[in-house]
Amino acid sequence: MRSRSVYACLLPAGLMFGAAQPAYSQDYPVKPIRMVASESGGAGDIAARIITQRISSPLGHQVIVDNHGGGVIPAQTAARAQPDGYTVLFHGSGLWLLPFMRDSVPWDPLRDFAPITLAITSPNLLVVHPSLPVHSVQELIALAKARPGELNDGGGQTGSSTHLTSELFKAMAGVNIVRIPYKGVGPALTALAGGEVQLSFTNPGAAAAHVKSGRIRALAVTSAKPSAVMPGMPTIAASGLPGYEAVSIFGVFAPAGTPAAIIQRLNMEMVRALTSADIREKFLSSGVETVGSSPGELAATVKAEMARMGKVIKDRGIRDQ
Numbered sequence: 001m002r003s004r005s006v007y008a009c010l011l012p013a014g015l016m017f018g019a020a021q022p023a024y025s026q027d028y029p030v031k032p033i034r035m036v037a038s039e040s041g042g043a044g045d046i047a048a049r050i051i052t053q054r055i056s057s058p059l060g061h062q063v064i065v066d067n068h069g070g071g072v073i074p075a076q077t078a079a080r081a082q083p084d085g086y087t088v089l090f091h092g093s094g095l096w097l098l099p100f101m102r103d104s105v106p107w108d109p110l111r112d113f114a115p116i117t118l119a120i121t122s123p124n125l126l127v128v129h130p131s132l133p134v135h136s137v138q139e140l141i142a143l144a145k146a147r148p149g150e151l152n153d154g155g156g157q158t159g160s161s162t163h164l165t166s167e168l169f170k171a172m173a174g175v176n177i178v179r180i181p182y183k184g185v186g187p188a189l190t191a192l193a194g195g196e197v198q199l200s201f202t203n204p205g206a207a208a209a210h211v212k213s214g215r216i217r218a219l220a221v222t223s224a225k226p227s228a229v230m231p232g233m234p235t236i237a238a239s240g241l242p243g244y245e246a247v248s249i250f251g252v253f254a255p256a257g258t259p260a261a262i263i264q265r266l267n268m269e270m271v272r273a274l275t276s277a278d279i280r281e282k283f284l285s286s287g288v289e290t291v292g293s294s295p296g297e298l299a300a301t302v303k304a305e306m307a308r309m310g311k312v313i314k315d316r317g318i319r320d321q
Contacts, residue, residue: 028085028262029059034066035252036078037090042070043288044250047120048090050282051252054273059265065090072098072105079107083257088116088266092250093161093309096302100313101159101320109306113253115298116263117270122248122288123223124165125207126236127216128199129192137220137240140199144175151177154188154197159320162188164309165201165222165246167316169236172244192216204229205287222246229287249305251298263295 037048045067052063068074078089089095096109107113126137132151134140144151153170156162162185170177180197182188185206192200193215201222210216220236221227224245227235236244252270254263273279274292283290293301312318 028265029061031086032062032064033059033086033088034064035088035090036066036068036074036081038067038074039069040067044090044092046286047250047283047288050279051090051119051270051273054276054279055266055269058269058272072107076106078253078255079112081255083114083255083259085254085258085262085266087255089113089253090119090250091253092248093164093305094159095251095253096306097164097309097313098159098320100306100310101318109302112256114256114258114263115295115302116252116254116266117274117295118249118251118291118293118298118301119270119274120250120283120288120290121223122161123204123221123227123229124162124201124246124248125204125221125230125233126169126199126201126219127189127192127207127211128219129195129197130214130217131195132198132217134219135217137234137236140219141173141175141240144173144177148176149178151199152180152197153177154180154182154191154200156182156185156188159318161246161248162201162203164312164318167318168246168309168312169201169222169241169244171312171316173241189216203287208287227289228284229289249301251302253298267295 035048035052038044045065048065052065056063068077075089075091075095078087081087099105099109128134128140134143153166155166158181166179182191185203188200189202189206189210191197193210207216211218218233220239221230221233222236222245224235224237271292274290280290
C-alpha cells in the first residue's frame with residue numbers, strides 16, 4: 001500500500017487522539033464487551049486476546065474474544081450486531097478485499113462498520129531456496145525475466161496476504177512466476193525448504209527458524225520502510241522495485257451507528273494498550289508491529305487499500321471460491 005495509507009497511522013496521531021480526553025458516556029460500559037474474531041488459535045485470535053486482556057481493566061468490564069471461524073462469518077456477525085458498543089470486530093484485510101473476490105458478501109465494508117483503530121501490521125518476507133542463484137530483489141527479477149514461467153512461487157491460500165503480496169510483486173515487476181498454492185504458510189515453507197518451489201512470500205515469524213538454519217534465504221521485507229520485525233533486512237522497494245509495499249493489516253471496528261462517544265472511549269483504551277512498551281514487544285517477538293490510530297485514519301487506510309489492492313485483484317482475476 002502507499003506508505004501514507006498505513007504509516008500515517010502511527011503513534012503520534014493515536015496518542016494525540018487519546019490524549020484529547022473526550023467526554024464519553026459516563027455509563028458505558030455497564031456489562032462485558034465481546035470482540036468478534038476468526039478461528040481460535042489463528043493470528044487474529046491471538047492478537048485479539050492480547051488486546052482484550054489489556055483493555056478489560058480500564059474499561060471496568062471484561063472484554064471477551066468471541067471466535068466465529070473463518071470466511072464471512074465473523075464480519076457478518078459483527079455487522080448484524082446491535083450498535084451499542086458491546087460488540088466489536090477484530091479483522092484483517094479480508095473485510096474490505098473479500099468483496100472484490102466474491103460475487104457477493106453479506107456486508108459492505110464502508111457502510112456497515114464504524115472504524116475504531118488500526119491495530120497491527122505485519123510485513124511479509126520474500127525468501128528463496130538457497131540453490132536459486134540470486135541474492136537480491138534485482139537479481140530475482142532479472143532471473144525471472146530471463147526464465148519466464150520457470151520459477152515457482154509457493155504461497156498460501158487464494159486471497160491470503162501472502163498470495164496478494166506475491167501478485168502485487170509480479171504485476172509491478174512484470175514477471176511470469178507460477179503460483180503453487182498450499183493450505184497455509186507452514187506447508188509452503190516446508191515445500192520451499194525441500195526445493196519443491198524456488199521462492200515464497202511468507203510470514204517473518206514462521207520463516208525465522210528456516211532462515212537461521214540456512215534452509216532458505218531471505219531477500220527483503222515487503223513493508224515500505226525497514227521493519228523492526230526483521231532488523232537490517234532491506235525492503236523490496238529499496239532493492240529493486242521502487243514503490244512496492246504490501247503488509248498485513250488488522251483493525252478494530254464496531255457496527256455502523258455505534259455512538260461516537262463510545263467509539264472514542266474504545267479508541268483511547270486500545271491505542272493506550274497498543275502503544276505500551278510491553279505490548280509492542282510482545283507483538284514484535286511474533287513478527288507483528290503495533291500501530292494505534294484514530295478512527296479516521298483507519299477509515300482512510302481501508303479506502304486506500306480497496307482502491308489499490310482491489311485493482312490488483314481485478315486485473316489478476318483473483319477469485320475466492
